[in-house]
Amino acid sequence: MLLTAFAQIRFALAVATGRSLPGWALDRLIADALATVREFGGVGPDGPEAVAGPALDESTRRAVQLRRFRAQATRAARETAFYPPVFAGLGLDPAKVEWSDVLRLPLTPKESLRDDPDAFVRRGAAVALRTTTTGTTGRPTRVCFSARELRTMTALSGLGQLLHGQLAPEDVAVMATSSRATLGNLSLAGACAQLGALLQPVGLVEPALTLELLAEDLRLPGKKPKPSVLSTYPSYLGLLVEEGLRRGYRPGDFALERVSVGGEVVTAGLRRRASALFGETVAFDTGYAMTETFPFAGMPCDQGHLHFEPSHGLIEVLDPDTGVPAAPGAVGTLVVTPFPPFRKTTLLLRYDTQDLVRAVAGPPTCRLSSLPASSDLLGKRRLAVRHAASWTTPRDVLEALEAVPAVPLPARFGFRDAGDGVAVEVVVREDGPAIKAAIALGLEGHGVPLRGLRLVRDKSELRDPFPLRCDLREPIFAAASPSSASVGLSAGGG
Numbered sequence: 001m002l003l004t005a006f007a008q009i010r011f012a013l014a015v016a017t018g019r020s021l022p023g024w025a026l027d028r029l030i031a032d033a034l035a036t037v038r039e040f041g042g043v044g045p046d047g048p049e050a051v052a053g054p055a056l057d058e059s060t061r062r063a064v065q066l067r068r069f070r071a072q073a074t075r076a077a078r079e080t081a082f083y084p085p086v087f088a089g090l091g092l093d094p095a096k097v098e099w100s101d102v103l104r105l106p107l108t109p110k111e112s113l114r115d116d117p118d119a120f121v122r123r124g125a126a127v128a129l130r131t132t133t134t135g136t137t138g139r140p141t142r143v144c145f146s147a148r149e150l151r152t153m154t155a156l157s158g159l160g161q162l163l164h165g166q167l168a169p170e171d172v173a174v175m176a177t178s179s180r181a182t183l184g185n186l187s188l189a190g191a192c193a194q195l196g197a198l199l200q201p202v203g204l205v206e207p208a209l210t211l212e213l214l215a216e217d218l219r220l221p222g223k224k225p226k227p228s229v230l231s232t233y234p235s236y237l238g239l240l241v242e243e244g245l246r247r248g249y250r251p252g253d254f255a256l257e258r259v260s261v262g263g264e265v266v267t268a269g270l271r272r273r274a275s276a277l278f279g280e281t282v283a284f285d286t287g288y289a290m291t292e293t294f295p296f297a298g299m300p301c302d303q304g305h306l307h308f309e310p311s312h313g314l315i316e317v318l319d320p321d322t323g324v325p326a327a328p329g330a331v332g333t334l335v336v337t338p339f340p341p342f343r344k345t346t347l348l349l350r351y352d353t354q355d356l357v358r359a360v361a362g363p364p365t366c367r368l369s370s371l372p373a374s375s376d377l378l379g380k381r382r383l384a385v386r387h388a389a390s391w392t393t394p395r396d397v398l399e400a401l402e403a404v405p406a407v408p409l410p411a412r413f414g415f416r417d418a419g420d421g422v423a424v425e426v427v428v429r430e431d432g433p434a435i436k437a438a439i440a441l442g443l444e445g446h447g448v449p450l451r452g453l454r455l456v457r458d459k460s461e462l463r464d465p466f467p468l469r470c471d472l473r474e475p476i477f478a479a480a481s482p483s484s485a486s487v488g489l490s491a492g493g494g
Protein backbone atom coordinates (compact mmCIF):
# COMPACT_ATOMS: atom_id res chain seq x y z
CA MET A 1 0.00 0.00 0.00
CA LEU A 2 2.76 2.39 1.01
CA LEU A 3 4.75 1.67 -2.11
CA THR A 4 1.72 1.85 -4.33
CA ALA A 5 0.77 5.25 -3.00
CA PHE A 6 4.26 6.58 -3.51
CA ALA A 7 4.51 5.05 -6.94
CA GLN A 8 1.40 7.02 -7.82
CA ILE A 9 2.89 10.18 -6.41
CA ARG A 10 6.11 9.65 -8.29
CA PHE A 11 4.24 9.02 -11.48
CA ALA A 12 2.16 12.11 -11.01
CA LEU A 13 5.23 14.18 -10.28
CA ALA A 14 7.02 12.82 -13.30
CA VAL A 15 4.13 14.24 -15.27
CA ALA A 16 4.31 17.44 -13.24
CA THR A 17 7.94 17.98 -14.12
CA GLY A 18 7.10 17.74 -17.79
CA ARG A 19 4.00 19.91 -17.83
CA SER A 20 1.65 21.58 -15.38
CA LEU A 21 -0.82 19.45 -13.46
CA PRO A 22 -4.40 20.67 -13.25
CA GLY A 23 -5.67 21.73 -9.81
CA TRP A 24 -7.72 18.57 -9.28
CA ALA A 25 -4.67 16.39 -9.85
CA LEU A 26 -2.69 18.36 -7.28
CA ASP A 27 -5.55 18.00 -4.79
CA ARG A 28 -5.64 14.26 -5.46
CA LEU A 29 -1.90 14.02 -4.93
CA ILE A 30 -2.06 15.72 -1.54
CA ALA A 31 -5.09 13.68 -0.48
CA ASP A 32 -3.26 10.44 -1.37
CA ALA A 33 -0.17 11.48 0.54
CA LEU A 34 -2.20 12.54 3.59
CA ALA A 35 -4.11 9.25 3.58
CA THR A 36 -0.86 7.29 3.40
CA VAL A 37 0.74 9.23 6.23
CA ARG A 38 -2.43 8.84 8.34
CA GLU A 39 -2.61 5.12 7.74
CA PHE A 40 1.06 4.33 8.31
CA GLY A 41 1.89 7.05 10.82
CA GLY A 42 4.75 8.38 8.73
CA VAL A 43 6.51 8.01 5.44
CA GLY A 44 9.03 5.48 4.22
CA PRO A 45 12.56 6.38 3.20
CA ASP A 46 11.49 6.98 -0.39
CA GLY A 47 8.90 9.60 0.59
CA PRO A 48 11.22 12.58 0.07
CA GLU A 49 12.53 11.05 -3.14
CA ALA A 50 8.99 11.02 -4.48
CA VAL A 51 8.90 14.81 -4.25
CA ALA A 52 12.40 15.37 -5.57
CA GLY A 53 11.83 13.07 -8.54
CA PRO A 54 13.75 9.97 -9.50
CA ALA A 55 17.54 10.02 -9.50
CA LEU A 56 18.91 10.59 -13.00
CA ASP A 57 22.25 9.40 -14.27
CA GLU A 58 24.65 12.09 -15.47
CA SER A 59 23.96 11.84 -19.21
CA THR A 60 20.17 11.68 -18.76
CA ARG A 61 20.33 14.64 -16.39
CA ARG A 62 22.28 16.73 -18.88
CA ALA A 63 19.90 15.78 -21.68
CA VAL A 64 16.82 16.69 -19.60
CA GLN A 65 18.38 19.98 -18.52
CA LEU A 66 19.40 21.00 -22.02
CA ARG A 67 15.91 20.22 -23.33
CA ARG A 68 14.31 22.34 -20.62
CA PHE A 69 16.83 25.14 -21.06
CA ARG A 70 15.99 25.25 -24.78
CA ALA A 71 12.26 25.33 -24.04
CA GLN A 72 12.67 28.21 -21.59
CA ALA A 73 15.08 30.06 -23.89
CA THR A 74 12.70 29.72 -26.83
CA ARG A 75 9.85 31.24 -24.81
CA ALA A 76 12.11 33.98 -23.46
CA ALA A 77 13.39 34.89 -26.94
CA ARG A 78 9.90 35.02 -28.44
CA GLU A 79 7.67 36.23 -25.68
CA THR A 80 9.56 38.64 -23.41
CA ALA A 81 10.86 42.14 -24.15
CA PHE A 82 14.29 41.56 -22.58
CA TYR A 83 15.68 38.46 -24.30
CA PRO A 84 15.04 38.86 -28.09
CA PRO A 85 17.95 41.31 -28.59
CA VAL A 86 20.21 39.05 -26.52
CA PHE A 87 19.68 36.08 -28.86
CA ALA A 88 19.68 38.25 -31.99
CA GLY A 89 22.97 39.83 -30.91
CA LEU A 90 24.61 36.41 -30.56
CA GLY A 91 22.96 35.04 -33.71
CA LEU A 92 21.71 32.11 -31.61
CA ASP A 93 18.63 30.02 -32.27
CA PRO A 94 17.29 29.38 -28.74
CA ALA A 95 15.68 26.09 -29.80
CA LYS A 96 19.07 24.72 -30.85
CA VAL A 97 21.41 25.88 -28.09
CA GLU A 98 24.08 23.40 -27.05
CA TRP A 99 25.93 23.44 -23.71
CA SER A 100 28.71 25.54 -25.25
CA ASP A 101 26.07 28.12 -26.29
CA VAL A 102 24.59 28.20 -22.79
CA LEU A 103 27.99 29.36 -21.54
CA ARG A 104 28.08 32.13 -24.19
CA LEU A 105 24.74 33.54 -23.14
CA PRO A 106 25.39 36.64 -21.00
CA LEU A 107 24.33 36.47 -17.35
CA THR A 108 21.11 38.29 -16.48
CA PRO A 109 22.13 40.83 -13.84
CA LYS A 110 19.97 41.60 -10.81
CA GLU A 111 19.93 45.26 -11.88
CA SER A 112 18.22 44.47 -15.20
CA LEU A 113 15.36 42.71 -13.43
CA ARG A 114 15.14 45.43 -10.79
CA ASP A 115 15.10 48.28 -13.30
CA ASP A 116 12.54 46.78 -15.68
CA PRO A 117 10.84 43.74 -14.12
CA ASP A 118 7.98 43.62 -16.63
CA ALA A 119 10.44 43.12 -19.49
CA PHE A 120 10.88 39.56 -18.22
CA VAL A 121 7.17 38.69 -18.19
CA ARG A 122 5.83 36.60 -21.07
CA ARG A 123 3.36 38.26 -23.41
CA GLY A 124 -0.12 36.93 -22.71
CA ALA A 125 0.77 35.60 -19.25
CA ALA A 126 -2.09 35.55 -16.72
CA VAL A 127 -0.28 37.49 -14.00
CA ALA A 128 -1.89 37.32 -10.56
CA LEU A 129 0.86 38.46 -8.17
CA ARG A 130 3.57 41.08 -8.57
CA THR A 131 5.57 40.32 -5.44
CA THR A 132 8.36 42.43 -4.01
CA THR A 133 11.58 41.09 -2.53
CA THR A 134 12.14 42.16 1.08
CA GLY A 135 15.17 44.16 -0.02
CA THR A 136 17.29 43.90 3.12
CA THR A 137 20.44 44.10 1.06
CA GLY A 138 19.41 46.45 -1.71
CA ARG A 139 16.54 48.12 -3.53
CA PRO A 140 13.61 45.67 -3.80
CA THR A 141 12.86 43.78 -7.02
CA ARG A 142 9.43 42.91 -8.44
CA VAL A 143 8.63 39.47 -9.79
CA CYS A 144 5.33 38.36 -11.37
CA PHE A 145 3.63 34.98 -10.95
CA SER A 146 0.43 33.48 -12.34
CA ALA A 147 -2.32 32.00 -10.16
CA ARG A 148 -1.52 28.60 -11.59
CA GLU A 149 2.15 28.89 -10.65
CA LEU A 150 1.17 29.88 -7.12
CA ARG A 151 -1.24 26.96 -6.90
CA THR A 152 1.41 24.47 -8.01
CA MET A 153 3.95 26.02 -5.66
CA THR A 154 1.80 25.73 -2.56
CA ALA A 155 0.65 22.20 -3.41
CA LEU A 156 4.18 20.94 -3.97
CA SER A 157 5.45 22.82 -0.92
CA GLY A 158 2.75 21.17 1.21
CA LEU A 159 3.48 17.77 -0.25
CA GLY A 160 7.23 18.18 0.19
CA GLN A 161 6.90 19.26 3.82
CA LEU A 162 4.51 16.40 4.58
CA LEU A 163 6.76 13.77 3.03
CA HIS A 164 9.87 15.19 4.72
CA GLY A 165 8.07 15.06 8.07
CA GLN A 166 8.27 18.85 8.43
CA LEU A 167 4.56 19.64 8.62
CA ALA A 168 1.48 17.55 9.44
CA PRO A 169 -2.24 18.30 9.96
CA GLU A 170 -1.87 18.48 13.76
CA ASP A 171 0.98 21.00 13.66
CA VAL A 172 0.71 24.60 14.80
CA ALA A 173 3.07 26.75 12.74
CA VAL A 174 4.10 30.20 13.95
CA MET A 175 5.29 32.37 11.06
CA ALA A 176 7.57 35.20 12.23
CA THR A 177 8.67 36.74 8.94
CA SER A 178 8.26 40.15 7.34
CA SER A 179 4.71 40.59 6.09
CA ARG A 180 6.26 41.98 2.90
CA ALA A 181 7.85 38.58 2.17
CA THR A 182 4.66 37.69 0.33
CA LEU A 183 5.90 34.79 -1.75
CA GLY A 184 7.43 32.78 1.10
CA ASN A 185 4.48 33.64 3.34
CA LEU A 186 1.94 32.60 0.71
CA SER A 187 3.83 29.38 0.16
CA LEU A 188 3.80 28.42 3.86
CA ALA A 189 0.20 29.58 4.32
CA GLY A 190 -0.81 27.56 1.25
CA ALA A 191 1.05 24.48 2.47
CA CYS A 192 -0.67 24.70 5.88
CA ALA A 193 -4.08 25.14 4.26
CA GLN A 194 -3.39 22.24 1.91
CA LEU A 195 -2.44 19.87 4.74
CA GLY A 196 -4.90 21.18 7.31
CA ALA A 197 -2.14 22.42 9.64
CA LEU A 198 -2.79 25.55 11.71
CA LEU A 199 -0.96 28.71 10.69
CA GLN A 200 -0.38 31.55 13.11
CA PRO A 201 1.18 34.53 11.29
CA VAL A 202 2.94 36.88 13.69
CA GLY A 203 5.23 39.07 11.64
CA LEU A 204 8.42 40.59 13.00
CA VAL A 205 7.13 42.02 16.27
CA GLU A 206 8.69 42.50 19.71
CA PRO A 207 10.49 39.22 20.52
CA ALA A 208 8.77 39.12 23.94
CA LEU A 209 5.37 38.83 22.25
CA THR A 210 6.52 36.06 19.93
CA LEU A 211 7.97 34.17 22.90
CA GLU A 212 4.65 34.48 24.73
CA LEU A 213 2.88 33.01 21.72
CA LEU A 214 5.37 30.16 21.36
CA ALA A 215 4.90 29.22 25.03
CA GLU A 216 1.11 29.57 24.97
CA ASP A 217 -1.13 26.57 25.77
CA LEU A 218 -3.71 25.92 23.06
CA ARG A 219 -7.03 24.10 23.25
CA LEU A 220 -7.84 23.66 19.58
CA PRO A 221 -9.46 20.51 18.20
CA GLY A 222 -7.05 18.14 16.48
CA LYS A 223 -4.01 20.35 17.11
CA LYS A 224 -0.92 19.98 19.26
CA PRO A 225 -1.18 21.66 22.68
CA LYS A 226 1.48 24.28 21.90
CA PRO A 227 3.06 25.71 18.75
CA SER A 228 5.21 23.00 17.18
CA VAL A 229 6.80 24.73 14.17
CA LEU A 230 8.49 28.13 13.94
CA SER A 231 9.35 29.71 10.60
CA THR A 232 11.63 32.75 10.76
CA TYR A 233 14.94 34.38 9.81
CA PRO A 234 18.20 33.45 11.57
CA SER A 235 18.67 37.00 12.91
CA TYR A 236 15.16 37.09 14.39
CA LEU A 237 15.71 33.62 15.89
CA GLY A 238 18.83 35.12 17.49
CA LEU A 239 16.72 37.89 19.03
CA LEU A 240 14.28 35.30 20.40
CA VAL A 241 17.11 33.28 21.92
CA GLU A 242 18.68 36.30 23.58
CA GLU A 243 15.40 37.69 24.89
CA GLY A 244 14.06 34.26 25.93
CA LEU A 245 17.10 33.32 28.01
CA ARG A 246 17.16 36.81 29.56
CA ARG A 247 13.51 36.43 30.60
CA GLY A 248 14.18 33.03 32.17
CA TYR A 249 12.38 30.88 29.59
CA ARG A 250 13.66 27.29 29.44
CA PRO A 251 13.03 24.32 27.08
CA GLY A 252 10.17 23.07 29.31
CA ASP A 253 8.19 26.23 28.50
CA PHE A 254 7.96 25.30 24.82
CA ALA A 255 7.00 22.33 22.69
CA LEU A 256 8.68 23.39 19.46
CA GLU A 257 9.70 20.45 17.30
CA ARG A 258 11.09 22.22 14.25
CA VAL A 259 12.51 25.61 13.42
CA SER A 260 12.59 26.51 9.76
CA VAL A 261 15.19 29.26 9.19
CA GLY A 262 16.29 30.88 5.96
CA GLY A 263 16.88 34.10 4.08
CA GLU A 264 20.22 34.65 5.81
CA VAL A 265 23.27 32.64 6.84
CA VAL A 266 22.45 30.08 9.58
CA THR A 267 25.45 29.45 11.84
CA ALA A 268 26.36 26.49 14.05
CA GLY A 269 26.57 28.88 17.02
CA LEU A 270 22.99 30.06 16.46
CA ARG A 271 21.69 26.48 16.33
CA ARG A 272 23.56 25.52 19.49
CA ARG A 273 22.36 28.57 21.40
CA ALA A 274 18.79 28.12 20.14
CA SER A 275 18.84 24.56 21.51
CA ALA A 276 19.58 25.98 24.98
CA LEU A 277 16.26 27.85 24.82
CA PHE A 278 14.00 25.52 22.84
CA GLY A 279 15.57 22.14 23.73
CA GLU A 280 18.11 19.74 22.26
CA THR A 281 15.53 17.82 20.26
CA VAL A 282 14.45 20.76 18.08
CA ALA A 283 15.24 20.08 14.42
CA PHE A 284 16.42 22.89 12.17
CA ASP A 285 15.24 23.05 8.56
CA THR A 286 17.53 25.15 6.43
CA GLY A 287 17.80 25.51 2.70
CA TYR A 288 18.07 28.14 0.02
CA ALA A 289 15.37 29.93 -1.90
CA MET A 290 14.90 33.43 -3.27
CA THR A 291 11.90 35.29 -4.68
CA GLU A 292 13.44 35.82 -8.11
CA THR A 293 14.03 32.12 -8.76
CA PHE A 294 11.20 30.66 -6.62
CA PRO A 295 10.24 27.82 -6.33
CA PHE A 296 13.61 26.46 -7.46
CA ALA A 297 15.35 25.81 -4.17
CA GLY A 298 18.42 24.23 -2.58
CA MET A 299 18.12 21.34 -0.11
CA PRO A 300 20.80 20.89 2.54
CA CYS A 301 22.43 17.49 3.12
CA ASP A 302 24.34 16.04 6.07
CA GLN A 303 27.67 16.99 4.46
CA GLY A 304 26.92 20.70 4.27
CA HIS A 305 26.06 20.94 0.57
CA LEU A 306 23.06 22.56 -1.05
CA HIS A 307 21.51 20.23 -3.63
CA PHE A 308 19.24 21.29 -6.47
CA GLU A 309 16.66 19.20 -8.30
CA PRO A 310 17.98 19.17 -11.89
CA SER A 311 14.60 18.91 -13.61
CA HIS A 312 13.43 22.12 -11.86
CA GLY A 313 16.30 24.36 -12.91
CA LEU A 314 19.97 24.74 -13.77
CA ILE A 315 22.60 25.95 -11.31
CA GLU A 316 26.03 27.17 -12.23
CA VAL A 317 28.78 28.31 -9.86
CA LEU A 318 30.81 30.91 -11.73
CA ASP A 319 34.02 32.74 -10.93
CA PRO A 320 32.87 36.27 -10.01
CA ASP A 321 35.69 37.87 -12.03
CA THR A 322 35.88 35.79 -15.17
CA GLY A 323 32.37 34.30 -15.43
CA VAL A 324 33.78 30.84 -16.19
CA PRO A 325 32.85 27.87 -13.97
CA ALA A 326 34.56 28.22 -10.59
CA ALA A 327 37.34 25.71 -9.86
CA PRO A 328 36.50 22.92 -7.39
CA GLY A 329 36.44 24.36 -3.89
CA ALA A 330 36.65 27.99 -5.12
CA VAL A 331 34.22 30.78 -4.27
CA GLY A 332 31.73 31.59 -7.02
CA THR A 333 28.45 33.36 -7.63
CA LEU A 334 25.36 31.17 -7.90
CA VAL A 335 23.71 31.51 -11.31
CA VAL A 336 20.24 30.05 -11.71
CA THR A 337 17.87 29.26 -14.60
CA PRO A 338 14.45 28.13 -13.30
CA PHE A 339 12.73 25.72 -15.71
CA PRO A 340 9.16 25.20 -16.86
CA PRO A 341 6.56 24.11 -15.80
CA PHE A 342 7.27 25.79 -12.46
CA ARG A 343 8.22 29.06 -14.10
CA LYS A 344 6.11 30.19 -17.00
CA THR A 345 5.44 33.85 -16.21
CA THR A 346 8.65 35.70 -15.29
CA LEU A 347 11.40 34.05 -17.32
CA LEU A 348 15.02 34.31 -16.24
CA LEU A 349 17.96 32.75 -18.05
CA ARG A 350 21.28 32.52 -16.21
CA TYR A 351 20.17 34.87 -13.46
CA ASP A 352 23.10 36.09 -11.38
CA THR A 353 21.78 35.80 -7.82
CA GLN A 354 24.93 37.48 -6.41
CA ASP A 355 24.83 34.86 -3.69
CA LEU A 356 28.27 33.39 -3.02
CA VAL A 357 28.86 29.67 -2.60
CA ARG A 358 31.84 27.39 -3.18
CA ALA A 359 31.95 24.94 -6.03
CA VAL A 360 31.98 21.45 -4.46
CA ALA A 361 35.53 20.24 -3.98
CA GLY A 362 35.00 16.72 -5.29
CA PRO A 363 32.18 14.34 -6.20
CA PRO A 364 29.73 14.32 -3.25
CA THR A 365 29.35 11.05 -1.33
CA CYS A 366 26.24 12.12 0.61
CA ARG A 367 22.75 10.66 0.28
CA LEU A 368 21.77 13.37 -2.24
CA SER A 369 24.91 12.83 -4.32
CA SER A 370 22.88 12.25 -7.49
CA LEU A 371 21.69 15.88 -7.43
CA PRO A 372 23.83 18.84 -8.56
CA ALA A 373 25.32 20.65 -5.56
CA SER A 374 27.18 23.68 -4.28
CA SER A 375 28.48 24.48 -0.81
CA ASP A 376 26.09 26.06 1.66
CA LEU A 377 25.35 29.76 1.19
CA LEU A 378 28.25 32.07 2.08
CA GLY A 379 26.40 35.40 1.85
CA LYS A 380 25.85 38.20 -0.65
CA ARG A 381 28.72 39.12 -2.93
CA ARG A 382 28.14 42.83 -2.26
CA LEU A 383 28.66 42.20 1.46
CA ALA A 384 31.78 40.06 1.06
CA VAL A 385 35.34 41.38 0.85
CA ARG A 386 37.76 40.42 -1.88
CA HIS A 387 41.43 40.57 -0.99
CA ALA A 388 44.58 39.46 -2.73
CA ALA A 389 44.47 35.82 -1.64
CA SER A 390 40.78 35.04 -1.58
CA TRP A 391 37.41 36.16 -0.24
CA THR A 392 36.14 36.83 3.24
CA THR A 393 32.43 36.09 3.17
CA PRO A 394 29.68 36.96 5.65
CA ARG A 395 29.57 33.26 6.66
CA ASP A 396 33.28 33.23 7.59
CA VAL A 397 32.80 36.15 9.97
CA LEU A 398 29.36 35.18 11.30
CA GLU A 399 30.28 31.57 12.10
CA ALA A 400 33.18 32.82 14.21
CA LEU A 401 31.24 35.57 15.99
CA GLU A 402 28.04 33.65 16.83
CA ALA A 403 30.10 30.84 18.37
CA VAL A 404 31.31 33.23 21.10
CA PRO A 405 28.92 33.59 24.08
CA ALA A 406 30.15 37.15 24.73
CA VAL A 407 28.61 38.18 21.40
CA PRO A 408 24.83 38.65 21.82
CA LEU A 409 22.58 37.10 19.18
CA PRO A 410 22.14 37.99 16.44
CA ALA A 411 25.78 39.05 15.96
CA ARG A 412 25.79 42.79 15.23
CA PHE A 413 28.93 43.44 13.27
CA GLY A 414 30.64 44.94 10.28
CA PHE A 415 33.73 44.11 8.29
CA ARG A 416 35.67 45.90 5.61
CA ASP A 417 38.66 45.63 3.35
CA ALA A 418 41.96 46.29 5.13
CA GLY A 419 44.64 45.73 2.52
CA ASP A 420 45.57 42.06 2.59
CA GLY A 421 42.81 41.17 5.05
CA VAL A 422 39.76 42.57 6.81
CA ALA A 423 38.99 44.74 9.82
CA VAL A 424 36.07 43.52 11.94
CA GLU A 425 33.88 45.39 14.42
CA VAL A 426 31.36 43.64 16.66
CA VAL A 427 28.94 44.33 19.52
CA VAL A 428 29.84 42.45 22.72
CA ARG A 429 28.18 42.15 26.12
CA GLU A 430 31.33 43.21 27.88
CA ASP A 431 34.69 44.38 26.69
CA GLY A 432 38.06 43.05 27.84
CA PRO A 433 41.35 41.58 26.58
CA ALA A 434 40.27 37.95 27.15
CA ILE A 435 37.07 38.42 25.13
CA LYS A 436 38.94 40.23 22.38
CA ALA A 437 41.48 37.40 22.22
CA ALA A 438 38.74 34.74 22.06
CA ILE A 439 36.97 36.55 19.20
CA ALA A 440 40.23 37.07 17.28
CA LEU A 441 41.10 33.40 17.71
CA GLY A 442 37.66 32.37 16.45
CA LEU A 443 37.90 34.61 13.38
CA GLU A 444 41.36 33.32 12.51
CA GLY A 445 40.10 29.78 13.06
CA HIS A 446 37.48 30.43 10.37
CA GLY A 447 40.13 31.61 7.95
CA VAL A 448 39.49 35.34 8.35
CA PRO A 449 42.76 37.26 7.74
CA LEU A 450 42.23 39.66 10.63
CA ARG A 451 43.92 43.05 10.32
CA GLY A 452 41.90 44.89 12.97
CA LEU A 453 39.28 44.13 15.61
CA ARG A 454 37.10 46.69 17.33
CA LEU A 455 34.69 45.75 20.14
CA VAL A 456 31.74 48.03 20.89
CA ARG A 457 28.94 47.83 23.45
CA ASP A 458 26.06 49.15 21.34
CA LYS A 459 25.03 48.67 17.71
CA SER A 460 24.81 52.46 17.24
CA GLU A 461 28.61 52.53 17.56
CA LEU A 462 29.15 50.32 14.49
CA ARG A 463 30.58 52.25 11.55
CA ASP A 464 29.29 49.94 8.85
CA PRO A 465 26.63 47.63 10.32
CA PHE A 466 25.81 44.45 8.44
CA PRO A 467 22.10 44.47 7.40
CA LEU A 468 19.87 41.99 9.26
CA ARG A 469 16.32 40.93 8.41
CA CYS A 470 15.22 41.16 12.03
CA ASP A 471 15.52 44.93 11.59
CA LEU A 472 12.55 44.86 9.19
CA ARG A 473 10.66 45.08 12.50
CA GLU A 474 6.96 45.85 12.41
CA PRO A 475 5.45 48.09 15.06
CA ILE A 476 2.38 46.95 16.96
CA PHE A 477 -0.34 48.86 18.78
CA ALA A 478 0.94 50.40 21.97
CA ALA A 479 -1.69 48.55 24.05
CA ALA A 480 -0.02 45.20 23.39
CA SER A 481 3.03 45.84 25.53
CA PRO A 482 5.18 42.86 26.51
CA SER A 483 4.95 43.96 30.14
CA SER A 484 1.20 43.32 30.31
CA ALA A 485 1.37 39.54 30.34
CA SER A 486 -2.29 38.97 29.60
CA VAL A 487 -2.27 40.93 26.37
CA GLY A 488 -1.72 38.62 23.45
CA LEU A 489 -1.11 39.41 19.84
CA SER A 490 -4.70 38.76 18.90
CA ALA A 491 -5.78 41.54 21.21
CA GLY A 492 -3.02 43.85 19.99
CA GLY A 493 -3.71 43.23 16.34
CA GLY A 494 -7.52 43.34 16.55
Ligand SMILES: [Zn+2]
Pocket residue numbers: 301302303304305306307364366367368369373
Ligand atom coordinates in the same frame (compact mmCIF):
# COMPACT_ATOMS: atom_id res chain seq x y z
ZN1 LIG B 1 25.51 16.57 -0.18
